[in-house]
Amino acid sequence: MHSTVLSFANMHNHGELFANVLRARRDSFIVKRAWDLPETMGMEYDQYDTPQSRWVAVHDDAGHVLAGARLTPSTARCGIYSYMIRDAQRGLLDSIPQDLLYDEAPVDHGIWEVTRGFIGHDISNDIRLRVRLLLTGQIVRAGGELGARRMVALLPSNWTRWSKRAKLDITPAGRVMDMGGVEYQAVWFNLLDKLH
Secondary structure, eight states: OEEEEEOTTTGGGGTTHHHHHHHHHIIIIIIITOOOOOEETTEEOOTTOSTTOEEEEEEOTTOOEEEEEEEEETTOOBTTBOOHHHHHHTTOOTTSOTTOOSSOOOOOTTEEEEEEEEEOTTOOHHHHHHHHHHHHHHHHHHHHHTTOSEEEEEEETTHHHHHTTTTOOEEEEEEEEEETTEEEEEEEEEOGGGOO
8 A cells, every 4th residue: 555645747657646536536526425526537626636736645556546635735826716625715615615614714835725535435444544544644744745834624524533543633623514415624734743
């Protein structure tokens, strides 16, 4: 099992891995959860999949994606869009409540967003925790390498069950809300103690 951080600068070195991440996202969000999201050629994507973002993939030797997430700087801009959590708060996204954060969404070089996180529904229970720990560990490492002090994320609201095992400093950033039949919550990943 491997974890890879993809960017527009390095994805050519990883064959089909980026496309496989988008295929796995389609399976997780469109097929399994029946979310109404853009898709083409069997891949899910949106306006935040730009060269400003990075994608974390947990995969096997053959490139089969077990889990993944997208990282976007809070300073991102593309047309009228910035990053998903901020744009939801600004009322640009119908599918996410505007009151998802307790405070105003930040724009700061030291803050990155984590969205589109998933673990494949076909991942067996005997390796699911290992996959989750590898995914979250790589998100934290990538965030540190990108200069993030904090990361804001939308996670299923059961994050408290596994965050201690992953030794993550996670705190609520907003209320629990129903999104497509799943309870989600905006949270802060505090990275300062992880950067030493």
